[in-house]
Amino acid sequence: MSIPIRATVLISGNGSNLQAVIDKVAAGQLNTTLVRVLSNRKDAFGLERARKANIPTQYHNLVKYKKQHPATPEGVQAAREEYDAELARLILADSPELVICLGFMHVLSPRFLEPLERAKVRIINLHPALPGAFNGVNAIERAHAAWMEGKIDKTGVMIHDVISEVDMGKPILVREIPFRKGLDEDIEVFEKRVHETEWGIVIEGVDLVLKELAARKSA
Ligand SMILES: Nc1nc2c(c(=O)[nH]1)N[C@@H](CN(C=O)c1ccc(C(=O)N[C@@H](CCC(=O)O)C(=O)O)cc1)CN2
Numbered sequence: 001m002s003i004p005i006r007a008t009v010l011i012s013g014n015g016s017n018l019q020a021v022i023d024k025v026a027a028g029q030l031n032t033t034l035v036r037v038l039s040n041r042k043d044a045f046g047l048e049r050a051r052k053a054n055i056p057t058q059y060h061n062l063v064k065y066k067k068q069h070p071a072t073p074e075g076v077q078a079a080r081e082e083y084d085a086e087l088a089r090l091i092l093a094d095s096p097e098l099v100i101c102l103g104f105m106h107v108l109s110p111r112f113l114e115p116l117e118r119a120k121v122r123i124i125n126l127h128p129a130l131p132g133a134f135n136g137v138n139a140i141e142r143a144h145a146a147w148m149e150g151k152i153d154k155t156g157v158m159i160h161d162v163i164s165e166v167d168m169g170k171p172i173l174v175r176e177i178p179f180r181k182g183l184d185e186d187i188e189v190f191e192k193r194v195h196e197t198e199w200g201i202v203i204e205g206v207d208l209v210l211k212e213l214a215a216r217k218s219a
């Protein structure tokens with residue numbers, strides 16, 4: 001196995017997908033070193049998961065930046081740009097080769113994306129929808145509602161590259177999830193099935209990217 005790829009994980013919540021990755025790394029089945037887990041929410045349980053796995057953590061919150069600007073659209077934009085520029089600096093200080101968004105509930109602006117592109121750091125994201133279907137937040141609930149209204153008969157999850165346009169980056173791995181009449185009416189039952197699918201595709205997708213990066217390094 002080649003030298004492990006250095007990866008930083010961005011989270012905002014429970015971290016069940018982070019845990020899936022941590023477990024596979026511990027089992028020697030993912031060729032990566034998780035150099036840091038960073039959350040934009042202090043109470044993210046994923047930070048606890050990282051601490052238990054002896055992975056360095058960081059909390060980086062937008063509120064501090066918003067307080068330094070007027071509560072106007074221009075002020076919020078300025079706060080977000082300062083936040084993103086600092087986020088890039090924090091992440092690049094660890095010299096990662098890959099950034100993995102696993103439930104990171106913050107839209108990344110060019111002030112973050114451009115420094116990482118210059119540093120040739122790949123950014124990928126796990127999203128619980130099919131390409132172009134339900135971009136943004138609450139994708140699972142929105143897909144379920146669309147199915148209940150008879151508009152769709154399947155949804156899915158994907159790993160995709162991160163670009164400025166949210167959830168529109170090149171899909172790396174897509175897994176369709178057909179709805180099951182009579183079984184998926186309950187959103188809780190359906191959501192559990194989506195998450196179980198994610199725990200598998202996140203490993204397959206991250207592994208694909210790690211192998212791509214390792215091959216590029218050895219070329
Ligand atoms: N520029 C990009 N940024 C991010 C992407 C992306 O593809 N391009 N993927 C996301 C993850 N994501 C969906 O997969 C996503 C996360 C959050 C939001 C969003 O609207 N966030 C709001 C705040 C919502 C909240 O706090 O609950 C916001 O940032 O104002 C959309 C999509 C990671 N970022």
Ligand SMILES: NCC(=O)N[C@@H]1O[C@H](COP(=O)([O-])[O-])[C@@H](O)[C@H]1O
Pocket residue numbers: 011012013014015016017018046102103104105126127128136137138139195198
């Ligand atoms: N738009 C991004 C988005 O909705 N991401 C979703 O957040 C959840 C994080 O769960 P976790 O914290 O248990 O890994 C996952 O379902 C992931 O697909």
